[in-house]
Amino acid sequence: MIRAIRANRRGxxxxxxxxxxxxxxxxxxxxxxxxxxxxxxxxxxxxxxxDFCLGSNTSPRKGLRxxxxxxxxxxxxxxxxxxxxxxxRSTDAPGFxxxxxxxxxxxxxxxxxxxxxTGLDTKKWRSVLAWALFGLSELSPEGGYKPSARSLLSYxxxxxxAAYNTPFKHFDNQKTxxxxxxxxxxxxxxxxxxxxxxxxxxxxxxxxxxxxxxKTGAVDGELASLGELEAERLRLTTxxxxxxxxxxxxxxxxxxxxxxxxxxxxxxxxxxxVNANITDKRRLERYRDxxxxxxxxxxxxxxxxxxxxxxxxxxxxxxxxxxxRAFNEQIIVNRREFIASEIAAHETAITERDDQxxxxxxxxxxxxxxxxxxxxxxELTQLQELHAATRLRVDELTNRITQLRQMTSKADxxxxxxxxxxxxxxxxxxxxxxxxxQALSLFSDFSEHLYKSPGRLVIDIDDTGYKFDxxxxxxxxxxxxxxxxFCYDLVLISFARQRGLxxxxxxxxxxxxxxxxxxxxxxxxxxxAAMSAKHGFQYICTLNTDMVPVSDFSAGFDYExxxxxxxxxxxxSGSLLGxxx
Numbered sequence: 001m002i003r004a005i006r007a008n009r010r011g012x013x014x015x016x017x018x019x020x021x022x023x024x025x026x027x028x029x030x031x032x033x034x035x036x037x038x039x040x041x042x043x044x045x046x047x048x049x050x051d052f053c054l055g056s057n058t059s060p061r062k063g064l065r066x067x068x069x070x071x072x073x074x075x076x077x078x079x080x081x082x083x084x085x086x087x088x089r090s091t092d093a094p095g096f097x098x099x100x101x102x103x104x105x106x107x108x109x110x111x112x113x114x115x116x117x118t119g120l121d122t123k124k125w126r127s128v129l130a131w132a133l134f135g136l137s138e139l140s141p142e143g144g145y146k147p148s149a150r151s152l153l154s155y156x157x158x159x160x161x162a163a164y165n166t167p168f169k170h171f172d173n174q175k176t177x178x179x180x181x182x183x184x185x186x187x188x189x190x191x192x193x194x195x196x197x198x199x200x201x202x203x204x205x206x207x208x209x210x211x212x213x214x215k216t217g218a219v220d221g222e223l224a225s226l227g228e229l230e231a232e233r234l235r236l237t238t239x240x241x242x243x244x245x246x247x248x249x250x251x252x253x254x255x256x257x258x259x260x261x262x263x264x265x266x267x268x269x270x271x272x273x274v275n276a277n278i279t280d281k282r283r284l285e286r287y288r289d290x291x292x293x294x295x296x297x298x299x300x301x302x303x304x305x306x307x308x309x310x311x312x313x314x315x316x317x318x319x320x321x322x323x324x325r326a327f328n329e330q331i332i333v334n335r336r337e338f339i340a341s342e343i344a345a346h347e348t349a350i351t352e353r354d355d356q357x358x359x360x361x362x363x364x365x366x367x368x369x370x371x372x373x374x375x376x377x378x379e380l381t382q383l384q385e386l387h388a389a390t391r392l393r394v395d396e397l398t399n400r401i402t403q404l405r406q407m408t409s410k411a412d413x414x415x416x417x418x419x420x421x422x423x424x425x426x427x428x429x430x431x432x433x434x435x436x437x438q439a440l441s442l443f444s445d446f447s448e449h450l451y452k453s454p455g456r457l458v459i460d461i462d463d464t465g466y467k468f469d470x471x472x473x474x475x476x477x478x479x480x481x482x483x484x485x486f487c488y489d490l491v492l493i494s495f496a497r498q499r500g501l502x503x504x505x506x507x508x509x510x511x512x513x514x515x516x517x518x519x520x521x522x523x524x525x526x527x528x529a530a531m532s533a534k535h536g537f538q539y540i541c542t543l544n545t546d547m548v549p550v551s552d553f554s555a556g557f558d559y560e561x562x563x564x565x566x567x568x569x570x571x572x573s574g575s576l577l578g579x580x581x
Contacts, residue, residue, distance in 0.1 A: 001504050001538055003084070004077040005049060011578020015046065015565040017540060021529045022564045024542040026510075041567040042576025043542035044159075044509050049074045050540075051159040053087050055126045055150060058094045065091050068581040081105060081132040081502060087125070097125045107131050126150060133503040134185075145177050145195035147185045155186060155492055157507045158485075164511045165481075167488035168468045177201075180466045186492050187459065188435040188499065189466065193425045197465035200421065204414050207407055229404065233397040240390050266364040273353045273360070280346045287339045287346075418463065425461050439495045446487040446531075447472050450523045455487065478515030486512055486524055490531060497535035505538040513547055522552035525559065 006014040015024065026041040048056075048063060053076035058065050064072070073090035085101035098119040099110040106128050110118045120128065130136040130149035154163065154170035163170040168183050177198035184191040429436075440457045447455030455472035470484045486508070493506040506528075513521050528539040553559060568574035 001079045002050065002076065002540065003079065004075075005046065005053075006075045006077075007049075007577075008073040008075075009578065011573060013042075013565060013567065013576050013578070017538060017564055019536070019538050020532045021525065021562045022538065022540045023548075023559065023562045024540070024565045025545050025548070025563055025567070026543070027545045027566055027568045040575065040580055041569060043544075043567070045576050046542060046565075047157065047159045047507055047509055047540075050076060050507060051153075051157050052094075053089050053097075054153055054157065055097070055122055055129060056159070057150070065094065066581070068579075069577075080128065088119075095122050096120075097122070107137070129153070134501055145181055145198045147182055147191055151178060151182050152186065152503075155182070155489065156503055156505065158489070158509065158512075159507075161511060164485060164509070164514075167470055167485045176464070179468075183468050184466055186496070187439050187468075188432060188495070189459070190425070190428045190432070193421065193428060194465055196421055197418075197425075200414055200418055201464075203410070207411055207414075210407070229397055229401050233394060233401065236390055236394045236397065240394060266360050270357055270360050270364070273357050277350050277353050277357075280350050284343060284346050284350075287343050290339055291336065422461060422463065425465075429459075429461060435499075438498060439491050442491045442494055443470065443487055446490050446527060447483075449527050450483055450487070450520050455484070457488070457491065479517055479520065482512055482514055482516055483520055483524065490528065493537050493539075494531050494535045497537055504536065505540065507540045508542070510541075510543045510547060512541070513543070518549035518552045521547065522549040522554070522557075525549075526554060526557055529557070529562070 001019060002017050004014060004016045006012065024043060024046060026043050045064075052058070052064055053074055064074075069091050071090070071092055073088050075086050075088040077084070077086045079085075083102045083104060083106075085099055085103065088098040088100075089096070096113060096117075096119055098117050100118075103109055108120065108124045108127060110120050112118050126149045127137070130147075130152075134147065134149060134152055136147055136149065151170070158164060158170060160171055162172045165172070168179050177194065180194035180197065181191045184194045436459065440459075443457035444454040451472060451474060453473045455470060458467075458469040458471065460467040460469075470488055472480055472484055472487075474480050489506055489508070493503065496503050513524070516524070525541070528541070531537075532539045548559060550559070567576055572578070572580045
């Protein structure tokens with residue numbers, strides 16, 4: 001039970017709470033202007049402070065750990081397993097919780113730090129809360145899929161805006177296993193079945209990841225089918241036998257490398273001669289084409305060119321047209337004679353090279369004949385290395401085949417275990433019917449109290465584990481969605497009290513009533529008052545004054561007696577912290 005919340009600053013508005021319904025109201029004063037707002041008075045901050053003192057995660061420069069709140073410390077007075085204690089956590093040292101009051105029977109006892117203050121670190125404080133509120137032990141090693149005090153508390157202290165989107169989640173990216181494990185615990189189901197389901201999912205995901213890594217080359221391996229791998233191993237085994245026969249019949253020729261070098265030298269020389277012939281033949285073609293196309297310019301063309309040159313170069317010395325024609329004819333004659341001599345020389349060179357090529361080819365054939373059926377020592381070594389590589393490849397394929405068989409067997413095992421887990425979960429579900437049906441009945445009653453017809457809390461089991469849903473008749477709207485969460489949370493706290501768990505408080509921000517009809521708001525608050533009295537828990541809710549459905553309350557329901565703290569927008573000092581930032 002939460003008794004009070006206070007801080008180490010004089011401007012902070014201390015809140016004192018009692019069993020039953022506790023309202024924290026943000027008043028809009030009569031002197032407030034049009035631009036004044038009740039949205040920054042600290043309603044959500046109050047819930048955040050309570051959650052902070054209950055061991056919530058913190059990040060620098062976020063939430064309460066911002067510059068305006070440096071050196072602030074918040075104290076939560078509450079009852080833990082029958083002991084009234086005060087827990088203080090500062091924004092500057094959020095990893096330590098100062099503890100005042102008796103701690104008899106706690107699983108871990110506070111110790112004194114270097115400043116002489118008695119308290120617990122975050123992990124130990126959470127372990128105390130897990131033990132006191134939910135009967136869990138968090139002293140075991142980290143890891144595994146199991147309920148934690150912090151995740152369970154988040155269903156009873158919805159401090160984040162995302163916690164008001166769906167009943168079964170308290171933040172947007174909450175993992176499926178987290179949803180299944182914690183809701184199963186809270187609804188009296190076997191949460192260990194949900195944990196086992198996630199372990200099977202992890203095994204399947206690991207197999208899928210291995211296959212993907214092999215496929216992309218991140219892991220050395222083969223992704224072919226078992227049949228394809230067997231076929232490849234058979235092919236390589238046959239090759240291995242052929243290599244073994246080749247090794248046994250191999251003969252080493254001592255002069256092999258010398259003869260091979262001579263044959264290679266002849267090959268190089270032949271290639272050089274062939275390349276030279278190709279080059280000369282191309283030149284012959286160009287020379288012969290020149291003889292065909294080489295003609296003296298006509299008299300008209302020459303005159304035109306000469307006149308054009310005279311225009312382009314005024315004042316230059318000009319020869320007579322007959323001199324130019326004679327000069328040009330002589331050039332043509334000389335060029336024809338030069339081309340004819342070049343053709344004759346290239347034809348002779350090509351013929352001589354052809355003869356050389358024929359002779360060198362005969363010599364090389366003799367060398368190659370000597371090498372046939374023989375080998376050098378290096379070739380024997382190379383053949384041995386190829387044989388060893390093939391044998392290694394066969395061994396690798398054998399390992400891959402074994403690995404693939406194991407992966408296939410593991411995948412089949414996971415399928416079988418999943419089917420068996422579903423069967424066992426269904427059987428356990430039936431055995432626990434008397435327990436979880438209480439939660440379903442509570443939801444039906446609570447939703448019927450708010451609306452004309454009862455809603456349904458649905459628990460299903462499929463191939464992926466537990467599935468949860470809530471249904472309330474009516475058109476889908478924000479208001480009905482919020483009341484689904486309200487009814488579910490009221491079920492959780494009422495059911496927890498029926499089961500004898502230590503959790504005895506439920507806290508909602510005003511967000512829980514966004515879009516809700518005033519009549520349902522009135523019904524909800526009256527229902528919370530009735531259930532908190534019946535089951536012995538505390539309901540804390542923050543509201544803006546204009547959200548209080550004064551005219552819709554039943555006769556005799558005095559909400560004013562339930563107000564524990566009023567915040568006002570008259571000036572900044574009227575906010576929770578005594579100032580605004």
